[in-house]
Amino acid sequence: MAPSKTYSDNSKRPTPEAISIVGASVAGTWQALAFAQAGCPVTLYERHSGDLVGATSYWAGGMLAPDCEAEVSEPLVARLGHRSLALWRDALPGTRFEGSLVVAHTRDRADFERFARLTPGHARLDAAGVAALEPALAGRFRDGLFYAAEGHVEPRRVLPMLYRRLAELGVVLRFGEEVAPHELPGTVIDCRGLAAQDALPELRGVKGEVVIVESRDVTFTRPVRLLHPRWPLYVIPREDGRFLIGATSIESEDDRVSVRSALELMTAAYALHPAFGEARIVEIGAGLRPAFPDHAPRVTVEGRILRVNGLYRHGFLLAPALAELTAAFVVDGQQDDEVIHAGAPAHRRAPEEVLS
């Protein structure tokens, strides 16, 4: 995408300028934080209530795993992901990031070696190493890969925490309000996820199904990925003995969970540790990940509306770095060519804002 000289006009905009953000899932919440920290007055709109039931972030795993994701992702995801990890550390000073662990059964050795070849930043562990990190897995796996630089957050806990931070910074939070980005005044950051398909025709939904279980018999300190040729899965420990088992990846915009997917997820968890057979099912649900065809995120500039989208399965991994780049673009006119794209100038208000 060729950079347009019109972009530099942004630097001449008077600051601080008022910013409206649509969507308070992880992408929009971080945008609000970045703009508020840059000194802009910010209003954040969200059609759901404050607990985000129904939003994709509600079902997210919250893994911050830029090294593991290199298996299937463009280098851009790793670059933004490592920056985001630093921003999460700054935002959550009391939180320890414990890395992540990858294991495979002996018969899936080929998948294990392939994963090791395609991902950086890991140390190889033997059985004793696996047991030292996660005692619950002692005696179950002969090899492991440990990604020490990675971490995870609990989406349903950190988003409310960030909302409180936003309120302290003077951000106006308007939950339960459905607004159209082009009807809002001033600079608008559209973070509606899949709901932005009306403006971003390339966007599609990729279904991800998860199961949340509760077990007193297993304890993990960090996310554990089990490689399998057909059913790769991760199990993420949460508070109160809960675990999120995820996630399928299905080319469908249907948002219900199929019996087959539930069986596959729970069978894979049982293969990771038989104690999951006795776990209680707490919730089963699905979210639709918003994805562009290249599975890379984009900030599409359409005049005064900036559409932040395509975070796909990396919402929590990419949101902080994308917010930082978006705010730097709007406030300081700095343009990251890999992320900031000129879009079709739809919904424009004034002709002079049309990008060439």
Add this chain to the structure above:
Amino acid sequence: MLTFYGQEVASRLLIGTALYPSPTIMQQAIKASGAAIVTVSLRREAAGGKAGDAFWSLIRDTGARVLPNTAGCRTVREAVTTAELARELFGTPWIKLEVIGDDETLQPDVVGLVEAAALLTREGFNVFPYCTEDLTVAGRLIDAGCEVVMPWAAPIGSAKGIVNPAPLALLRARFPDVPMVIDAGLGAPSHAAHALELGYDAVLLNTAIAKAGDPVAMAEAFRLAAEAGRTAYEAGLMAPRDFASPSTPVVGTPFWHAATS
């Protein structure tokens, strides 16, 4: 020219559309492979309404002909229902028929396969059955109306290449006029070349390309290998012999020395 159900086919490499890092890479890999036919696995839940539309249109954009697949179906009824949904969704009578008999190896249930093939043929489908190298099964599929037969090289996703070349060579020799595609189990371009050298008309694969470190480069490698294998078959391969046969006679070596050395 190779034809499937009366349609001329420009490439002897057919590839799948699953497991790629992204649809963009899938599209680039299809282009690099030169494949004129791509298989698409249909999950029941993705068939209703607009559920999977965005992905299907990314596949249609490649210009390749779609061969829908009843991947993962375990019963005749399930396979027939999935085939009917696929015909409605993609507007084609072509169907790659998979009836899985074993969850571990994904080995075809050949009994269910023959039954489903007969049912679907009566409904007007053009069936591409995924089967084993068994001669009798292939015969029954042809009797049921299949004009193309697709025996495996090895279990799906196993990357072992052709594990039973002798029965596959026999199958090829017994049905010389039926288009036959080696489907599943190919891991390396040399495996694809081997299949075409045996006289098979085409190969079909997915995982070896989609899960390569660079799927687009691997697609290109398979394209070249399929061309090499077919060209070699047409050129006439040298038959293996049980002992070395020097191309230049070693004049002057007494034959009794050759026999004892």
